[in-house]
Structure formats: C-alpha cells, structure tokens
Amino acid sequence: MRRGFKTEAxxxxxxxxxxxxxxxxxxxxxxxxxxxxGIPVIQLSNLHGPARDHFLQADGSALSGALVPIGTGVAILENDAQPPTRRRTTMCHELAHVVLEHEFGVSLSADERRCGLGGDQEDEADWLSGEMLIPSDGAFRLARANATDQQAAEFFDxxxxxxxxxxxxSGARKVVERARRKRATL
Known part of the structure; x- marks a missing residue:
C-alpha cells in the first residue's frame, strides 16, 4: 500500500x-x-443458466462478488445468497476499486477480502472499504463508549x-486506552 494511503482513505x-x-x-x-x-448491481439469482447455480452459493466458496466492465462503465455482480453483512462488505470492496479508479479486466471476489486484482490495489480496496463501513471516527466513538466488537457490528451493520x-x-481502542491511563495518572 502506498505511503499515506490510510490517511487519504x-x-x-x-x-x-x-x-x-x-x-x-x-x-x-x-x-x-x-x-x-450509476453503478448497476446485479444479483446472481436474477441470472439464468447452469453457471448461476454453481456461483449462487451462500458459503461464498465460488463467488462473493464481481466488478464487471460494461462499455465505459462497470456493474457489480453479487452473490445474493450470502448474508446481508457479507454482501455489504463485498459491495464496499468492489466500490472501493471503482472510486480508486483501479484498472482491471474483471475483479472477482471469492470471499470477503480476496479478489483477482492483487497487490497494492487489493490492499487499498480493503482499507478503503473498511473505512467506508466503519470510519476511524466511528471506531473511536465506539472505543470511548467501551463498545464490544459485537456492539460495533450491530451498530454499523x-x-x-x-x-x-x-x-x-483503526487503533481506536489502543489510543483510547492510552488516554485513559494517562488521565488516571494525573
């Protein structure tokens, strides 16, 4: 990942x-x-043909999502048999590739955090999608409130x-804990 990307994200x-x-x-x-x-989202269940049943698996072993070029634009193909939280993560990952203007042929996500682009593009899409789902500011707010991971998951869906x-x-818990320890010693 290029230097300074996390701050930019x-x-x-x-x-x-x-x-x-x-x-x-x-x-x-x-x-x-x-x-x-203007990015169309196409659910696998709306497609027809023998390949559909292979890819439409809730366990995500075949396909979670794909970024597919269409003319000068793109569409996102998503496995709508998966749980909504996983679908949202996959969507954010694919959207991050679009926003970051990553060059690609077809980006296939075989699970939540792996797709066909690899390298820095993959790392950047992972990090930006994480910031989209739970921004650092949101993570710090939850850390200050002593929220558990389960509470954070429920709050941000x-x-x-x-x-x-x-x-x-995000470093939220470490920073908040250090600040609490520092205040306690004053």
Missing part, C-alpha cells in the same frame, strides 16, 4: 459517506452509493469479523 471515506448524506456514525449503504454513481478488524486496526 479516512478523508475519502468521509467524503463518500457525505455524498449519500451520511456522517461517520451511521451504517454505510453501498447500494445507495452504487445508485448515486457489519459482520463480527469486520467489526473486530476495524476496531483493532
């Missing part, structure tokens, strides 16, 4: 949220965002794994 995620009328303390709606940008990842990797 914090700012960018808040701007993206503002575009659909959200602050840092509300669940992100990737479908509203896709609609705002994400999976427990995503909540744990964001609460730990």
């Amino acid at each position: 914090k700012r960018l995620a808040l701007e993206l949220r503002a575009e659909i009328g959200l602050g840092a303390h509300s669940p992100f709606n990737p479908y509203a965002f896709a609609d705002e940008y 994400v999976s427990l794994a995503v909540a744990r990842w964001r609460m730990n990797h």
